[in-house]
Amino acid sequence: MTTRAGFIALIGEPNAGKSTLTNRMVGAKVSIVTHKVQTTRTRIRGVALDGPSQLVFVDTPGLFRPRRRLDRAMVAAAWGGAADADVIVLLIEAHRGLTDGVQSILDTLRDRVTPKQTVALAINKIDRVKSEALLALTAKMNDAYPFAQTFLISAERGHGVDDLKHWLAGQLPEGPWLYPEDQIADLPMRMIAAEMTREKLTLRLHEELPYQLTVESENWEERTDGSARIDQTIYVMRDGHKGIVLGHKGETIKAISTAARAEISEFLGRPVHLFLQVKVRENWMEESERYSEMGLEFRDGNA
């Protein structure tokens, strides 16, 4: 049997549903999903199989106008993911349509796509609009950019996702698989575990605070009884933030720790002892070490 394998970059504005779609394609949670924008910071890969094809998804951070250094690193990672891909899928939200943000992604695509790459459009969240609107949006988008194919999907409910997956599988170059059959993500486990804790923090904390913290797995110890001890540090920027993360009598951090431990343990398939500590590091966003922990490139200056 001829096998196929290749990279598929999902690009789009923040909140378009890229993580939800990756997780659905892979059939497991490899990328964090929240209702808040810009939660995906790094290029997370999920690996899915479809017959003889191995599909490697590069789940990029959302594309937006970068302002801070962290924003710039995220946008650079997103376009970096697209540059290496065999197929690029632009994900847009059905109810928002061709926004200024989508328009600016189309402009960048025109400059960056190479003749070897295929670009498809996936209109997501079709559960939120009427079908007439979808026809009009499909026509408008295809006028704006020559997509190889358009798919109407609901990543959350699963509509159209198998069709998209099957089509993608056929687009990939012939060649040996890139990962072992049972592997579903190529991010180091300690990074995935840190992302899971960050997701719980993002869901629990309000407003800007989730964007101003980062989580690292500092220590990972495999125990002889088959369990793992994981020590993670949550870096926040202010003393006041530390108090909020800890909560009254430590209740907030306890709840976050319980939820994160359950999820990491389920992912690993064995018991986990999770220890969280909160450190105030006013300038963590300016420290190169924090970036390498997130798999991002630290960029100097304002460029």
Ligand SMILES: Nc1nc2c(ncn2[C@@H]2O[C@H](COP(=O)(O)OP(=O)(O)OP(=O)(O)O)[C@@H](O)[C@H]2O)c(=O)[nH]1
């Ligand atoms: N109604 C509806 N909501 C969806 C669908 N797909 C995703 N969502 C929701 O949209 C929100 C954003 O989804 P994510 O998968 O985190 O989006 P993302 O593009 O990875 O976002 P960033 O990480 O910010 O770039 C979440 O609240 C999802 O539950 C869909 O098909 N229908």
